[in-house]
Amino acid sequence: MSAKEQILARIRRALPEPRPDADIPRDYLQAHGARTPAETVDLLAANLAEYRAKVHRVDEDGIAVLLARLLAERGASSVLVPPGLPPHWLAAADPTRIHDREASTPYELDAVDSVVTGCALAIAETGTIVLDGGPEQGRRRITLVPDHHICVVRVPAQVVDSVPQALPLLDPTRPLTWISGPSATSDIELDRVEGVHGPRTLEVILLGAQ
Amino acid sequence: MTGTYLGMPAFPDAAREAVRDEVLRANLRHATHTIRDKRARAVAELEDWDRLRAAGKAVKDHTLAHLDRYLLQLEAAVTAAGGTVHWAADADEANRIVTELVRATGEREVVKVKSMATQEIGLNEALEAAGIAAYETDLAELIVQLGHDRPSHILVPAIHRNRGEIRDIFAAEMGDWGRPAPEGLGDDPRELAEAARLHLREKFLRAKVAVSGANFMVAETGTLVVFESEGNGRMCLTLPETLISVVGIEKVIPTFRDLEIFLQTLPRSSTAERMNPYTTMWTGTADGDGPSVFHLVLLDNGRTDTLADEVGRQALRCIRCSACLNVCPVYERAGGHAYGSVYPGPIGAILSPQLRGTGSEIDATLPYASTLCGACYEVCPVAIDIPEVLVHLRERVVQGGPVTREGIRVRIRPADGHTAERAAMRAARLLLDRPDALRAGERLLARARRLRPRRLPGPGRAWTDSRELPELPERSFRDWWAAREKAAREKGARP
């Protein structure tokens, strides 16, 4: 008997028949509190900041100048660019553009200073941005290997209140990365240290009418 | 389970050693109290916590009741998404499968994401025996691995080490495994984390094969989910060409939507955060993004035997958040190593004797590694009634009775030579010798009292037929303990 047949047989022997389907009680909340869209964006900003992300707000007209300034402050000489990033976002920025290519080696990515991406959506209650590999976001590794990640969230369109509101909007067949603040560890005497292997600096730009 | 912990002394002996270690106790006390206070605040933020907890319990129970159906659905979905599924009945089979898969790549080293399943089966040792080096990449696991040590906590495996000890381990050992620690390394956590970053980065960048576990597997979509904080998980899950995930069969859940429950309860219960810094979800392989080869090894290794026990099977609901460890007065004193398995604390006390059987002395004594104060049940995000299972397992040890081992229904005899009685009395003495442990037990008991069931359901019922579960704190903890254990002995002595 194969291991598969063996395991399935053991399961069936362990459980009494008949096994009716259970109703899952889903009376938990779909969101914790009622907010206006503006309040939801404020909550996202507050929760991101509490988890040590740097939060900026800007409108379409200001984004190119803001991105140029953030990259300059960082001293970045190169920046990774996903294929679908709106070109005008980086129109004023100095660093050399490195394009997200399948052929790049991890070593090449490690030599890049910063990365700028969009996102699939953001969750206010938990301070989370979710990436799904879409054209404005690129492959998972480009937001991982460089030490500085700038993520642009369109507000309020891309912001939801809660985790239960987020899941129906996501496509599980795409690779998903949920990011809540920069990489961190608490493994040494529970002292929180930011930036172990992922980017040590996460900046989030809330892009929308101010 | 693995040979790693074979030859462990019984729980009371190991625990007595640990409580004598003042450094260990101070480290543990600091850590468990910090986490449990933070956790209480994070949970209190969600007014629907009890409903989320009930829903999580219901999803897991429903899945376990139809485990065959959901595993087949999962297999089909993972296969359709470009992955390959393997089934492993026990540790040896799983180790053989992984070893062969790594060999087939031609590589001699793998990077690993912290995974209890691979610790449970002793995968690192099996790979080493086959000439393959396995590098742990979680900071705490790195500390444990470099220290030639064993993990002592589910979430913070190196909780028993303080910064000075970690510095010494890094300075002495890193050079043997790759990039050495910087000259003059200090003991500031920042500096230590930076040393780990540099040491591991060279491994991440060159790695061709990674081995992981998973927190959840979604049957409907074939999606695997890993929660983490440091980014080492993301490195292992996305940079290498081949990814091999070894996952216990109880980790499956039916639908993608079900994640909405656990994405809320797991981070708050484990790291006391609204959300952990990184969660990775992947479904088979994706074109040009991440590993091009994905293998999923579904692990039984005692889980179907646990499923066959209608009281004990609830242990399979566990989502390994570790909240029960941090509130346990016995864990706080004894430390994780005393439990003699990769699953320490209250969950270890009910899971290990079921996965491995109660044949060894350590497994026969684990059901006694508790004051039955109920705090573990109170914090558990999937409402596992750990005290109920402990009492049930004590009954098995003392009285014998029907159990399933390797798929076969057998009757075990009462433990030889009064193993259980001795274990119980020694565990009692362990606590009675420590007035502070006693006080903690009493305090928690008083708080948890209202939550205790008055009668035990299932096969444990006979035990409570003639007596209610103890009322407290009308009687002192000491009296209660003595009376309970006397009752258990009398019950066990009856023909």
Ligand code: SF4
């Ligand atoms: S038994 Fe419950 S509290 Fe303990 S680790 Fe498992 S899920 Fe968490």
